[in-house]
Amino acid sequence: MSERRWSIGELARASGVTVRTLHHYDRIGLVSPGERTAAGHRRYLEADIRRLYRVRTLCGMGLSLDEVAVVLRNAGDDPGSLRGLLTAQLADLEARAARIAESAQRLRGLLARLAGETMPAPEQFLAALEPMSVDAGRYLSAAQLATITERAAQLGSGAVETLKTEWLELFTRLRQHVLDGTPVDDPAVRELVARWRATAAAFHPGDRPFEAATTALWEDNRAGLGRELDERLGWSGPGGAAEVLDYLRKARAAGEEEKDG
Structure with a gap:
């Protein structure tokens, strides 16, 4: 079967990345379409989708676009490289989930006190607020x-x-x-x-x-x-x-x- 191609609009809708951002990625050489039609329209290939995933994931983990470019220069498009990135992303998400779960537990405690028509102590409100701030x-x-x-x-x-x-x-x-x-x-x-x-x-x-x-x-x-x-x-x-x-x-x-x- 022939490889699927995505127009820039299709890729934007499927990935949640704006067309403007995709143009920017192309302009700085971070994610460029693998093909262009005779009329010059961008067509993204499967390898381009994997590269876009890497860019989005690394940005989400706190790397700047310059740092992402360095990482991608040293990474291959292979299962081993993707496995390492997926593992790192999973660890990052699990850490965030733990923080969210802790905040949710504190809020449940506040709601339980209010359900009994008892006003929670100020310290409980402060404890619930703390994870919401840097x-x-x-x-x-x-x-x-x-x-x-x-x-x-x-x-x-x-x-x-x-x-x-x-x-x-x-x-x-x-x-x-x-x-x-x-x-x-x-x-x-x-x-x-x-x-x-x-x-x-x-x-x-x-x-x-x-x-x-x-x-x-x-x-x-x-x-x-x-x-x-x-x-x-x-x-x-x-x-x-x-x-x-x-x-x-x-x-x-x-x-x-x-x-x-």
Whole structure:
């Protein structure tokens, strides 16, 4: 039997990846169609589907597109290579499932207390909330946590909530630029980077050592932090939190190079 082919629209519908993202993958050489028709239309082959699966899985595990490209250069299209990736993905999903199960159990406890018309203790609500947030204590030093806590107290709860809203808006808009494949030196991206700097400076104004420390912290814990942020934001697929922050880092570096030039 002849090998099946997928048009870009068919592949987008079947995989849940947008046509725009598939165009971007093709443009950067990450997933390109194995064939083109006489009219120039893309046709994806079975090997291309397997490669797209690898890309999506690796991105979901916290790797940037640059890192995914490196992994794929060193991986063959064979059962052994796929087996290793599937095993890693299964382990990642099982770890997430365990965290979800723990949260569900805590919520059942709250519901059981409420069913008996007994108000749960504040500690129970806090315990249920804890898994829903990024556990900063796992990644920040005591001094870094103290700095952020002290600064938040100085700003006040109203200002902190305003900054959180600003951060989420910027993060979401940067994600769209990642999905669109916008160059990091685009004027619209530069404007978002400037606003990001202003938001970050509110927590550590002029504190270069602190900024350097948090940058190193991100680089050391990129995959774990990226997954936790994705879960908190409800994001999945391409354009994950880790990829967005990598994009932001490159955009900031591009801006610094231009200033130095």
